[in-house]
Amino acid sequence: MDLEVKGVAASPVSQIQPFSGRKKPLQQGWTSKSWTIQNPCLPVVPRLDLGSLIDSDDEDKFSNIPLSTAHIHFNPPKSSSALHWITLHQKPSSHHHLSELEEDIIPENLPETTNKYKLKYQQYKTEMKEGYKEYSQRNAEKTKSNITHQQSPRNKIDDKCVQGEEAIMDNLTTLDRKALLQQGYADNTYRAPWRTRKSEAEIVTAQKKKQTVEEQVMIDNLSRAVISDPEQNLIIEKQESAHILPDSKMASLRFKKRTLHETKIRTHSTLTENMLSYKVQFDGRIISRNGRDACRELIGFFFIHDQSLTVYEYRQFGKNRTTVLPFIQKHVYSHQHGRRKGKQYQLGDFYIGADLTFLSAAHPRLPESVTENTLLTLRITNIDQVALNSLKTDSVEHEDDITNQETNDKLVLKAIQDVLKEQLCNRGVRILTGFGKYLQQMDKEGNGLLDKADLKQALKVFHLEVSENDFESAWLVLNSNDSGKVDYGEFKRAIIGEMNEYRKAFVRKAFMKLDFNKTGSIPIIDIRKCYCAKQHPQVISGHSTEEEIKSSFLETLKDACSKSDEVSYGEFEDYYEGLSIGIVDDEDFVSILRTPWGI
Structure with missing residues (x-):
């Protein structure tokens, strides 16, 4: 069935000849002139008059091209082989008009540009120069501000500090400016999804650690307490004294009754799982300049039934081996420093940032580096707030003058x-x-x-x-x-002042990653190997190289060290303590540690 749309006839598929890409030979006796005579209805492209392309003040007036020789027809010839006709005769038509254009002569004596265009070009040139000059100045100011004060607008310091910023900046040394380069990491948000996933994994790992320590505490207090209770010895001795003969003490050891404690006997200090369930769990750290002691992972428990507390240490050897050991034995303790010295610990003494003090001499099993000082001070870094609030509602504690x-x-x-x-x-x-x-x-x-x-x-x-x-x-x-x-x-x-415990936790985490041998100090060569400046904004923008950022960090860090080849934990913490003063948002400070150290 033949279809005809808008005057164009559709021929069967068999009549359509596809374009092969090669030039087919023309029929004998066919010329472009004879073809034009036989097809008077085809449109003719008007000749291009190059002489009319001259500059004129009348821009809106176009030169009129005579179209007397042009024959424009909108109705193509009606034929059953229209498509075949277009494919066959399109190229000769183009060849015919190209031959006519080659006969035209391009004038060589074109008139010069008018004064109006010269004035416009001069104005455009001046505007471009001024715009580029302003752009260069803005870039220079932005680069200078990034170097001297790397801080995002939403993380500016308080108004008083901002008002005196000009006077402060005048007093900055080269060392200060190099240290402030580290604040540039606060503006970098390149790994937001990765950081979220890593934080979730860290939370799961911390929960597993706490669960492991809690299980060990329950085992120690429920199964071992009965055997190690001194009251068991008194009860057994009383029971055996009624049946022992006077001369039995001289008998051989193999005739004596040798048994473990009678675990069925209930003593006054016998604990139950229900009694131990009323407790507050908290994380702690030792306030010390010693890196090994400051990075110990301590988890403590305060029990309500007898106002006692205990602290355990979680230790990991390699990837798979872990152990949980008691650091402070379960007992009733009192404050050893401050206004509350001599008063027993109560529930109100446990909150984030609180200090727990102990006499080192009362705990001989502590490490030697800890017993060197008279007092052992533990800082509570995290606490089970849900359990604490629940227990506070049940207990009544009155505020005193202290x-x-x-x-x-x-x-x-x-x-x-x-x-x-x-x-x-x-x-x-x-x-x-x-x-x-x-x-x-x-x-x-x-x-x-x-x-x-x-x-x-x-x-x-x-x-x-x-x-x-x-x-x-x-x-x-x-x-x-x-x-x-x-x-x-x-x-x-x-x-x-001090940075809060949330920030200090990341400082310790970075130090623990760098302290491969757990010696409490880090060689400078290891810091150079681990520090990565690829994601620093100055490096990304091309204003500085990785080596320049790394060198500036090492130079400022070495200035804090008493030894030229290593950094202690106290010096490492002091460096980030000083950097923390000018940063308001906690997450920005965390970015400064996460990005270069990969924690």
Whole structure:
């Protein structure tokens, strides 16, 4: 069936000749002129008049091309082989018009451009130069701001620090600017999905650790407590004394009754699973400059039934071998430092950031590096808040005068920290690392204690301006035992402040990854191998190379070290403590640690 649409006839498929790509020979006697005479209905392309293409002030007026010779027809010839006709005769028609164009002569004496176009071109050239100049200036300012103050707009410091930013930036040294380059990682969000997955995996791993430790605690207190209870010996001796003959003590050992404790006997201290279930679980760390002790994974429990507490250490050897050992034996303990010294631990003493103090001499099984100090201080880094809230509703604890005094002490120290924060906005790394080294050098006795004059001198050397009244208030808080000396590490934490435990957890995680041999210090060569600057914004934008960013980090870190070839945990923590002062958001600080160290 033949179809005809808009005057074009459709021929059967057999009549359509596909285009083969080769030029077919023309029929005998056929010429382009004779073909044109036989087909007068075909359109003719008008000739191109190059002489009319001249510059004129009348831009909207086009030159009229005479179309007297043009014959335009919109109705193609009606034929059953229309498609065949178009395919066969399209090329000769093009050849005919090309031959006509070759006969035209292109004029060589074209007129010059008018003054109007010259003026427009000059204006365009001037605008382009000015625009490029402004663009270059903006880029230079942006690059300078990134180098001197790598901080996103949403993470700016408080208004007081911003107002004095110009004066502070004038006092920055080259070392300060190199340290501030690390803040550039806070703007990098290149691995958001990967970070989310890794955080979820870390949470699952931490829950498994806590479950393992909790099971071990229950085993130790339920199965072993009966055997190790001293009361068992007294009961057994009373039962056997009624049946033992006077001369039986002289009998041979093989005739004596040798049995384990009678586990069926119920003593006063016998525990049940229900009694042990009322507890608060918390994570802790040792406040120490020793890397091995500071990175110990400690998990503690406070039991409500007898107000006792215990702390266990989770240790991992390789990938598959783990062990759980008691670090602080289960017992009733009291505060050994501060305003609550001598008071028994209660439920209100357990919260994130709280310090638990113990006498090292009372725990002979502790590591030697811990027993070197008189006091062992544990900082609570995380706690089971659900269990804590549930137990607090059941127990009734009244606030006493000591609680009010501790609140006032915190307010006094917080006011001093706010004043010093303005002075440490961009110079935190250099001042904190140098301040720690200076205090350590002043400690001639090596016991970690300094008097009032030494601490005043240290503040004066590093231009940390603290008023006399504020200093005396801080001294009264820290020197609660009237010994005339205070721990300079505690003094530094009190007046300068500390980053929160969430940030410190990532600092310890980075240090543990770098400390391959678990020695408590990291060789500089290992830090150079592990530090990766590929994702630093300056490297991505091409303003700096990986080696430049790495060198700037190592240079500022080495300045904090007492040894040129290794970094201790305390020095590593001081570096990031100073960097943390100028960063408000916790996740930005975590990015600074995650990105270069891959944690």
